[in-house]
Amino acid sequence: MYRYDEFDAAFVAERVAQFRDQVARRLSGELTEDQFRPLRLMNGVYLQLHAYMLRVAIPYGTLAPRQLRKLAHIARRYDKGYGHFTTRQNIQYNWPALADCPDILSELASVEMHAIQTSGNCVRNVTADQFAGAAADEIEDPRPYCELLRQWSSLNPEFSYLPRKFKIAISGAPHDRAAIQVHDIGYQIVRNADGEIGFAAYVGGGLGRSPFVAYKIRDFVAKADLINYTAAILRVYNLEGRRDNKFKARIKILVHEKGAEAMRDAVEAEFARSRDPDLVLTPEIVDRFKSYFALPDLPSRPVPAQNFEARRAQDADFAHFAAQNVVAHKVPGYGVVSISLKPIGGIPGDITAEQMEAAADLAATYAHSEIRVAHEQNLVLPHVALDDLPAVYDRLKAAGLATANIGLVTDIIACPGLDYCSLATARSIPIAQRISERFGHNGRAAEIGELHINISGCINACGHHHVGHIGILGLEKKGVETYQITLGGAADEHCALGDVLGPGFSSETVVDAIETIVETYMKVRKSRDEDFISAYRRVGAAPFKEALYEHA
Amino acid sequence: MQVVSANRLSDGTVIYLDSHGNWVESLAAAAVFSTDAETQAGLQQAQAAIAENQVIDVLAVPVEQGTDGLHAISLRNAIRELGPTVAYKTSPSLTARS
Numbered sequence: 052m053y054r055y056d057e058f059d060a061a062f063v064a065e066r067v068a069q070f071r072d073q074v075a076r077r078l079s080g081e082l083t084e085d086q087f088r089p090l091r092l093m094n095g096v097y098l099q100l101h102a103y104m105l106r107v108a109i110p111y112g113t114l115a116p117r118q119l120r121k122l123a124h125i126a127r128r129y130d131k132g133y134g135h136f137t138t139r140q141n142i143q144y145n146w147p148a149l150a151d152c153p154d155i156l157s158e159l160a161s162v163e164m165h166a167i168q169t170s171g172n173c174v175r176n177v178t179a180d181q182f183a184g185a186a187a188d189e190i191e192d193p194r195p196y197c198e199l200l201r202q203w204s205s206l207n208p209e210f211s212y213l214p215r216k217f218k219i220a221i222s223g224a225p226h227d228r229a230a231i232q233v234h235d236i237g238y239q240i241v242r243n244a245d246g247e248i249g250f251a252a253y254v255g256g257g258l259g260r261s262p263f264v265a266y267k268i269r270d271f272v273a274k275a276d277l278i279n280y281t282a283a284i285l286r287v288y289n290l291e292g293r294r295d296n297k298f299k300a301r302i303k304i305l306v307h308e309k310g311a312e313a314m315r316d317a318v319e320a321e322f323a324r325s326r327d328p329d330l331v332l333t334p335e336i337v338d339r340f341k342s343y344f345a346l347p348d349l350p351s352r353p354v355p356a357q358n359f360e361a362r363r364a365q366d367a368d369f370a371h372f373a374a375q376n377v378v379a380h381k382v383p384g385y386g387v388v389s390i391s392l393k394p395i396g397g398i399p400g401d402i403t404a405e406q407m408e409a410a411a412d413l414a415a416t417y418a419h420s421e422i423r424v425a426h427e428q429n430l431v432l433p434h435v436a437l438d439d440l441p442a443v444y445d446r447l448k449a450a451g452l453a454t455a456n457i458g459l460v461t462d463i464i465a466c467p468g469l470d471y472c473s474l475a476t477a478r479s480i481p482i483a484q485r486i487s488e489r490f491g492h493n494g495r496a497a498e499i500g501e502l503h504i505n506i507s508g509c510i511n512a513c514g515h516h517h518v519g520h521i522g523i524l525g526l527e528k529k530g531v532e533t534y535q536i537t538l539g540g541a542a543d544e545h546c547a548l549g550d551v552l553g554p555g556f557s558s559e560t561v562v563d564a565i566e567t568i569v570e571t572y573m574k575v576r577k578s579r580d581e582d583f584i585s586a587y588r589r590v591g592a593a594p595f596k597e598a599l600y601e602h603a
Numbered sequence: 604m605q606v607v608s609a610n611r612l613s614d615g616t617v618i619y620l621d622s623h624g625n626w627v628e629s630l631a632a633a634a635v636f637s638t639d640a641e642t643q644a645g646l647q648q649a650q651a652a653i654a655e656n657q658v659i660d661v662l663a664v665p666v667e668q669g670t671d672g673l674h675a676i677s678l679r680n681a682i683r684e685l686g687p688t689v690a691y692k693t694s695p696s697l698t699a700r701s
Contacts, residue, residue, distance in 0.1 A: 078613060080656040098660060100683050102615035132694025145691075148614035397692075404694040469679060470687035478678075480689045530677060 052113055052421065053198050053343040055163045062205075063160045066167060070094045071153035078150060093173075095166030096152050099473050105144045105152060106169040107159060111179035111197040111221075112140030112424035116411035119422055121162040123407035129155050134407070136392060136400040138464060138515055139218070140178050140424040141169055145471055167205060172213045174204035174285075178220040180228040181425035184344055185387045185433035187379035190240045191248050193221035193229075195340035196277055199332065203278050210285050214292035215300035217285070218257075221250075225544065230426060232256045232265045232546035233518055235302045236284055239544075243271045250277060254284055254314060255306030256546075258512035263303040264546050266311035268318060274337055276322075278330040283322035287314070347419035347434055352384030356437035362444075369444055371497065372455040377440065386437050388418070390430040390447060391454040391462060395491030396484050399465040400428030409450035417443050427464055429457065459496040460504060460569065461487045464515055468508025468525060469532075475508035477525025477532040478558075482506055485562045490569070499569055502583040505540070518542035520584045521568060522549040523561065534561040538568070538595055539587050550592055553600050564599055571598040604666050606633035606673075607645040608683065609658035617683050618658065620645055626658060630684045631672045636663075 055063070070090070077087040091097075095106040107122070114122075122142055126134050129151045130144045137143055147155060159165055168175055177197040184192040200219060204210060210217075221238040222229040231237025237253035250272040256265030272280045288302045291309070306314045363370045377386040390410060392400050402410075410430055414422045417439045418432035425431055435443055447453040456462045463486060466472065468479030483506050490496045505519030509526070516522035522537035534556050537549030556564045569583075571594055576586045587595075607620040608630075618626040619633035627633065636642040642663050649661040664683075665676045675681045682688060 078656065084612075084653070084659050098610060098615055100679070101617055101686060102610075127694050131691070133692055150613050398689055401691060403692050469682060470689050478688060480687075484689065527678075532678065 052115060053110075053340075059163070060160075063163075063165050063167075066094075066165065067153060067156045067160050070156060074149060074153050089171070091149075091152075092170040093167070094152070094156065095169035096147075096149065097170065097473075099145065099471050100469075101471070102146045103149050103152070104471070105147045105155060105166060106137070107142050107144070107164060107166050108169050108176045109141050109164075109424050110201050111177055111183065111194050112181055112426070113183075113194060114422040114424065115162075116415040116420050116422065118162045118164055119407050119411040119414070121158060121164070123404040123411070125155055125158055126404040126407070133401055133403045135398075135467065136402065136424050136428045136430070138426050138428065138466070138513060139176050140181070140426055141176055142424070143467075145467070170216075171211075172215050172217075173211050174200070174207070174213075174217045174219065177201055177204075178218075178229055178234075178426060180222050180224060181423040181429075181431045182228060182378065182387050182433065183223055183423070184346060185380050185385075186224055187381045188226055189224040189381065190242055191223050192341070192344050193223040193238070193240055194344045195337065196238070196250075196274075197221055198343065199278065199336075199340055200281060203281075203330070210289065213285070213289055214294045215297070215302075217288070217302070219281070227542075227544040227546070228425075230515070230518065230542035230546075232544075233258055233262070233515070233542060234265065235288075236281065237265050238272070238277075241271065247271075247273070249273045252280065252284075254318070255303045255311070257301055257303040258515055258517050259301070260298060260510040260512075261301075261304060261307075262512065262517040262548050263307060264548060265303075266306060266314070268311065268315040275332050276326070277332055279326045280318075280322055282327070282330065283318050283325060286321050286325065287317045291317070346382070347421070349382050349385060349419070349434060349436075352436045352438055354383045356384055356440075359437040359440050362441040368455070369441065372444055372453060373440065375455040375459065375497070376457045377435075377437075380434065382434075384437055386435050386440060388432040388435045388440070388443060389425065389457045390432065390452050391456050392429050392452075393456055393462050393487065394451060394454050395456075395461060396488045398480050399463050399483050402430075406450050406452055409446065409452065413443055413446055427462065429462070456491070456496055458501045458503070460499050460502040461491045461496045463487060463504045463506060464519065465506040466508050466513035468506075468514075472508060472513075474511055475525070476510075476527040477508050477534065479506040479508040479514055479523075479525055482523060482525070482534065482558070482561060486565055489562055489566060498579075499573065500579060500582050502569070502572075503542075504565070515542065516540075517548045518546065519549060520587070521565060523565075526555065528555070532558045534558065536561070536564060536568070538592055539584070541584055552592060553596055567598050568595050571595050604668075605636050605642045605645075605663045606630060606666050607636070607642070607649050607661065608633075608664045608680075609649060609652070609661040612656055612659050619664075620649060620652075624648060626652065630664075630666070630675065633666075633673070635666065635673065
C-alpha cells in the first residue's frame with residue numbers, strides 16, 4: 052500500500068502542529084468559536100450532541116495492521132474504547148475531548164494517517180471498491196488513481212473552498228461495489244474498443260434532501276487525463292455551482308438545473324481549454340502508483356483447498372460463513388473475506404478496540420497485512436488463502452466478528468442518527484438493531500436472501516436510504532419519530548432511487564412494516580433465486596402497498 | 604419551564620447552568636426558569652461563559668417535572684441529557700472517557 056514519502060510526512064506533521072496551535076489559541080480565548088469552527092472542521096472535529104466527534108480519513112478504505120492497532124489505541128486512550136466505521140470508509144470517534152485532538156492527530160500521523168478534508172467544502176475521502184486489488188471480476192485496481200486524486204486534491208488551493216463538499220468514488224470492476232452513481236463524480240474503470248483501460252465518467256449523483264443518480268458524461272477518459280478531467284469538472288462546478296443556497300450548492304443541483312448535455316459541453320470545453328501538461332499522468336507516474344498497490348506475493352495454494360473443503364463438509368456454520376462472507380479472489384486458492392460489523396442486534400459499524408486489534412492480528416497473520424473498510428460499514432481481509440479460512444473463522448468467532456450475514460437483511464447500513472448526531476431528526480441505530488433481531492435468528496435472513504436495508508436518521512441521508520432495497524428515513528413529526536419507507540433503491544451498476552411507499556410508520560410499528568414487506572416478497576418471489584430487488588422490479592410497489600396499507 | 608444548557612468547550616460535555624452560576628453535568632441540578640424573562644436572563648448569563656471560553660452552543664431546554672425528577676421534554680434533549688439510547692460496546696480495559 053501507499054507509504055508516505057518525506058513530503059507527505061512533513062505535510063501532515065505541519066498540519067498537526069498548526070492545529071495544536073489553533074486549539075491552544077481557542078482554549079485560551081485568542082480565537083472565538085466562530086473563528087475556530089471552520090479550522091476544527093478542516094481537521095475533522097465536529098461538535099455532536101454529547102461531545103466532539105473526530106472523523107479520521109481512511110483513504111479508499113485501505114488500512115495496514117499497524118494503523119488499525121493505532122486506531123484501537125486511540126479508542127482506548129482518548130475515547131470510550133470503540134469506533135464507528137462510516138459509509139465513507141472512514142472511522143469516527145464519538146467522545147474525544149477537544150484538548151486531546153492535537154495529540155490524537157499526532158498519534159495518527161505516526162502511522163501515516165490524518166483527518167484532513169474529512170469535513171468542509173472540499174474534496175472528501177476518495178472511496179473505492181473494498182475488494183480492490185483482489186476481486187476476481189476486477190479490470191484494474193482503482194486505488195492508485197484514488198491516491199493520485201487524493202494527493203492532487205489535498206489542500207489544493209483552487210478547490211479548498213468549493214460551493215459544497217465533493218465526493219468522488221472509483222470502481223474497478225463492472226459490478227459496482229463503490230456506489231459510484233450516487234457520487235459527485237463516479238469513475239468506472241472500463242476497457243475501450245482498442246483494449247485500453249480508462250474511466251467512464253459519471254457526474255452529479257448524490258443523496259441527501261435532493262437525490263439524483265449521476266449522468267454519464269464521458270464513456271472513456273484516458274488514464275493520462277484523469278486529473279485534468281477531474282479538474283475540469285471541479286472548475287465548472289466551482290464557477291457555476293450555487294453559493295447562494297447551501298441546500299442547492301452540490302454539483303448534482305447544477306447538473307440538474309443546467310442539464311446533463313450542457314454540463315458535458317461545459318466540462319469538455321473546460322477540459323480542452325485548461326488541460327495542464329504538468330497534470331498529465333504519464334505511464335511512469337501511473338506505474339509508480341500502481342506499484343504501491345501491487346498484489347502481494349501470494350504463494351501458490353492447492354485448489355481445491357483441502358482444509359477449507361474438509362471444514363466446510365463437517366461444520367454447517369463455517370459453510371454458511373464461507374458462502375456468505377467470502378468471494379472469489381483473482382488468484383485461485385484464495386478468497387476475499389468480509390468481516391461483518393453487524394452482529395445480530397448490534398450497532399452497525401461499531402467496533403471495540405479489542406476487535407480492531409483482533410482484526411489487525413488476523414490481517415498480519417493471514418491476509419498479507421491488508422485490511423479494507425467497506426462503505427457498507429464492514430471490514431475486509433482481501434487476501435486469505437482458503438486453506439487458512441478455518442483458522443481465520445475460529446479467531447473471528449472468538450472475537451465476536453464471525454457473523455455470517457454479508458448482503459443479507461441483517462447487514463444494515465445505518466448512520467449514527469439522533470443517538471449521536473446533532474443534525475439527525477430521529478434515531479436510526481435502534482431501528483437497525485430491532486430489524487436485525489427480528490430476522491437474525493434460525494436461519495431466517497439466509498432464507499430471505501440478498502436484501503439491503505439502509506437507514507438514515509435525517510434527510511441528509513448518511514445511511515444512504517435512497518439506495519437501499521428497502522430504505523428507511525427517520526423524521527420528526529410533531530415531536531415524534533416517524534419512519535418513511537422506500538423500496539427499490541440500488542447502489543450498484545443498476546443504480547436506482549427507491550420509491551416512497553406511502554405514509555410513514557411510528558418507531559413502534561416500523562419493524563412490523565418491514566416484516567410485512569419481507570413476507571410479501573417471500574410470497575411473490577418466483578423462487579429463492581429471485582432476490583428482493585429483482586422481484587420488486589418485476590412486480591412493482593403495488594403488492595407491498597396493498598399488504599402494508601390496505602390489509603392493515 | 605426551561606433550563607439553560609451548553610457544551611463545555613474543552614471536551615464537549617453537555618452541561619447545565621445552576622442557580623449559583625456554575626456549570627454542572629446534571630440536569631437535575633440546573634436552575635429552572637419559569638418565565639421567558641428568566642430564561643433570557645439565564646441565556647445572558649451563558650453569554651458571559653461563552654465570552655470566558657468556558658462553553659459553546661448555548662440553548663434553552665424545555666423541561667418537566669417527572670416522578671423521578673426534572674427531565675428534558677424533547678427526545679433530542681433527553682438524549683443530550685442521558686446519553687445515547689443504545690448500549691454501545693466499550694473496551695473492557697480502562698478507557699479515558701469511561
